[in-house]
Amino acid sequence: MSDADAVRALVNHRYFQPHRTPIQIFNRATDPFLPRVKTHLFDVLDDLDRRGLTNHVLVVTRYRIDPEDCARLNRLRHLKLTLLVTYSGIADQRIEPVDSAIAARSLQVAYQHAQRYRVVLYWRPLVPRLNDSPEHLARAVELSRHAHATVFTGLFYRGEIADYYRANGLPEPYDHTARRKIVPETLERRVLEAFDSATGGPLFRKTSCGVSFAHGVPDCNGHYGVRELCDICPLSQLGLCADAHRPPTEAQVRELAARLPDKEDLEIVQISERAATTAGLDEQPRYFLQHGLGFQIHDQRHPHRRRRHGRADIGWQREATA
Numbered sequence: 001m002s003d004a005d006a007v008r009a010l011v012n013h014r015y016f017q018p019h020r021t022p023i024q025i026f027n028r029a030t031d032p033f034l035p036r037v038k039t040h041l042f043d044v045l046d047d048l049d050r051r052g053l054t055n056h057v058l059v060v061t062r063y064r065i066d067p068e069d070c071a072r073l074n075r076l077r078h079l080k081l082t083l084l085v086t087y088s089g090i091a092d093q094r095i096e097p098v099d100s101a102i103a104a105r106s107l108q109v110a111y112q113h114a115q116r117y118r119v120v121l122y123w124r125p126l127v128p129r130l131n132d133s134p135e136h137l138a139r140a141v142e143l144s145r146h147a148h149a150t151v152f153t154g155l156f157y158r159g160e161i162a163d164y165y166r167a168n169g170l171p172e173p174y175d176h177t178a179r180r181k182i183v184p185e186t187l188e189r190r191v192l193e194a195f196d197s198a199t200g201g202p203l204f205r206k207t208s209c210g211v212s213f214a215h216g217v218p219d220c221n222g223h224y225g226v227r228e229l230c231d232i233c234p235l236s237q238l239g240l241c242a243d244a245h246r247p248p249t250e251a252q253v254r255e256l257a258a259r260l261p262d263k264e265d266l267e268i269v270q271i272s273e274r275a276a277t278t279a280g281l282d283e284q285p286r287y288f289l290q291h292g293l294g295f296q297i298h299d300q301r302h303p304h305r306r307r308r309h310g311r312a313d314i315g316w317q318r319e320a321t322a
């Protein structure tokens with residue numbers, strides 16, 4: 001498929017909302033800054049930008065970013081572009097195939113030249129005993145000063161990854177696999193303390209929070225209702241998100257859902273200050289509603305627990321469902 005066809009398919013997709021749907025491109029099984037991918041990255045960005053779209057576009061990389069790349073990206077006029085530079089600091093090449101020094105350098109180059117885009121230190125995956133030593137944390141704090149925001153997340157310890165660890169004789173970080181990312185409670189506390197005591201850059205638990213902060217707009221996923229996520233957020237951003245936080249009425253949810261082909265399956269279980277809980281919708285239509293309403297839309301089958309929204313239960317004391 002040509003880049004132009006791909007962009008057409010994207011903007012004509014039934015779940016695409018101009019100026020609203022956050023987009024990630026060249027994010028699966030490749031890296032957007034690999035030399036042969038980069039030309040497509042720029043073409044797709046230019047095409048989207050020429051359409052006057054102001055959507056968030058997230059470009060995630062752990063590869064080389066040059067000053068020439070930055071100059072090219074600074075020519076964009078409309079998109080809210082964020083470069084998320086993945087950095088783990090893991091030295092074992094069996095786990096981290098790309099030297100973390102490359103990402104660290106890219107982060108600094110991208111940040112130094114940023115005019116029309118924003119740069120996020122995407123610090124992940126954080127894995128106990130692999131990259132959580134005091135030295136690792138101190139290095140992340142140092143790097144956070146070369147980014148508009150820092151987002152930290154854990155490891156998706158899925159079956160395939162567990163198999164890979166076992167097959168390569170790597171120490172297994174957890175006893176169980178999980179369908180969400182794992183960030184144990186003690187590790188999170190140490191991360192927050194490291195950033196607090198050494199005055200690191202603004203730190204976020206959610207990707208969309210870091211990205212939204214970097215652009216000075218309310219969180220596009222409406223996480224503000226999940227109050228415990230916001231205790232580390234800068235005050236100015238809290239104000240922006242508070243102003244935008246409006247739990248929708250059932251009628252508003254149904255009005256937007258009227259555009260969904262599977263709307264008959266939608267059951268609205270509950271709407272609270274935190275989130276609307278639904279049943280009968282898959283991830284894509286749920287996210288369509290979430291982005292359209294700027295409010296969390298959860299699935300009854302996968303409840304989020306207090307203080308670990310979007311994360312696995314592993315490594316946390318059991319608490320009530322959120």
Ligand code: SF4
Nearest residue numbers: 209223224230233241
């Ligand atoms: S106020 Fe809360 S929802 Fe908004 S960006 Fe900060 S952490 Fe995210």
